[in-house]
Amino acid sequence: MRALLSALILGAAGVLAPPAIAADEDVLRAGKRVYMTKTCLACHGRNGAKPIMSYPALAGQNAKYLVQQLELIKSGERTGSVDPATGHPFVQGMADIMHLLTEEDMENVSAWLTEQKPAAPEVLDPAPTEAELKAGAKIYKRLGCRTCHGKTGDKTQKDLYPFIAGLDRDYLVRQMTDMREKIRTGGKVKLMFGVIKRADDEDIAAIATWLSQLDRNE
Ligand code: HEC
Ligand code: HEC
Known part of the structure; x- marks a missing residue:
């Protein structure tokens, strides 16, 4: 019994040893599904790398930061300036759909987004010197x-x-x-x-x- 226990403990320690564990396939699949089905794609673009207008890119962002911002936007703690085009804060359209996400959805979508390749820089016109x-x-x-x-x-x-x-x-x-x-x-x-x-x-x-x-x- 003792041998079994220590084997289990060792096993667990082995799994936890590397600080950044690669997210497993199931988590990534679930995260992608959240992204594709819960309207994120419409505003943040393909793989989180092609946002519309002045919205943020999410591809390759720190996963912990992503989870935290999702929580803050969902709870209404993160607000920001008003979009003159709508008369509401820029973040409002997103805050409105956040009830669709559970805590697990937020973790999964963040794990998937952090693995996505950041886009090449936007082309500015005129190009900066x-x-x-x-x-x-x-x-x-x-x-x-x-x-x-x-x-x-x-x-x-x-x-x-x-x-x-x-x-x-x-x-x-x-x-x-x-x-x-x-x-x-x-x-x-x-x-x-x-x-x-x-x-x-x-x-x-x-x-x-x-x-x-x-x-x-x-
Ligand atoms: C209606 C458009 C819209 C939808 C839909 C939307 N977002 Fe957003 N999102 C925004 C905008 C706009 C901001 C930035 C707000 C600001 O500028 O204050 C933002 C901010 C974020 C941030 C914070 C980024 C940062 O760098 O701080 C994350 C993370 C995020 N969105 C993830 C998601 C996810 C995941 C979904 C789907 C569940 C989603 N968003 C759906 C418009 C949207
Ligand atoms: C003491 C640490 C610290 C310093 C110094 C700092 N930042 Fe930040 N910055 C942060 C943190 C933490 C956040 C995220 C805030 C949150 O949790 O919402 C942030 C957020 C940002 C964001 C928003 C990113 C996004 O995706 O929405 C920008 C842009 C930024 N910082 C630029 C700067 C610039 C430019 C400077 C220098 C003038 C600077 N920061 C100095 C800690 C710092």
Whole structure:
């Protein structure tokens, strides 16, 4: 009995040993099904990599961050600025469908999304100049964004923090502005407040242009 128990314990420890366990096939399949059947596709696009308008890309995002944001949007804790086209917060259309998801659905869809390949950067017209891109990178460095989001927005200090490289430029501008104005709420967003208040509109635009042009697949 004792031998069996220790074998079981060892077995369990063996399974848990690597910190990032690859999500199993069933979880991925269930996650994809949530994405395809619960309207996510309509707004966030194919595999979470081709969002419409100024909506966020989700492909390759940190799974823990995704779960947390889904919970915050479902509970109404995360709000943000109003879309002038609808008169409601940008996030409203999504908040309205979140009752379709269980906690397990949120975990599964996040596990699937984090495995998807991030899209190539959006093509901006006019294309930003080298000097404009460098200016954005410089401000990002000066303001200390690297501490939490990595040198080029694609590494994070904690799994709960988001990757920000390669997101849509207008989405980035809106989030940074909403956080500076303290309109985006919930989760760990307070960690952003002290830093982003030192950025003016031009700084935010420059950072967003630079981040939007970084390719996470490189
Ligand atoms: C009607 C359009 C719409 C639908 C449907 C929708 N979303 Fe969203 N989603 C948005 C918008 C818009 C935002 C960003 C809100 C903002 O800018 O404040 C968002 C934000 C998110 C975020 C936070 C991303 C980040 O980087 O912080 C996640 C995660 C997310 N959506 C996942 C999903 C999933 C999963 C589904 C399906 C269950 C879904 N969304 C359905 C429009 C939608
Ligand atoms: C102390 C850590 C920390 C620092 C420093 C920091 N951030 Fe963040 N950032 C976060 C966290 C945590 C979130 C997620 C907030 C939440 O839970 O909703 C975030 C969210 C964001 C988002 C929204 C991403 C999305 O998908 O919606 C952007 C954009 C962003 N940060 C840019 C920046 C920039 C630019 C700087 C420098 C001016 C910066 N951050 C500095 C911790 C930090």
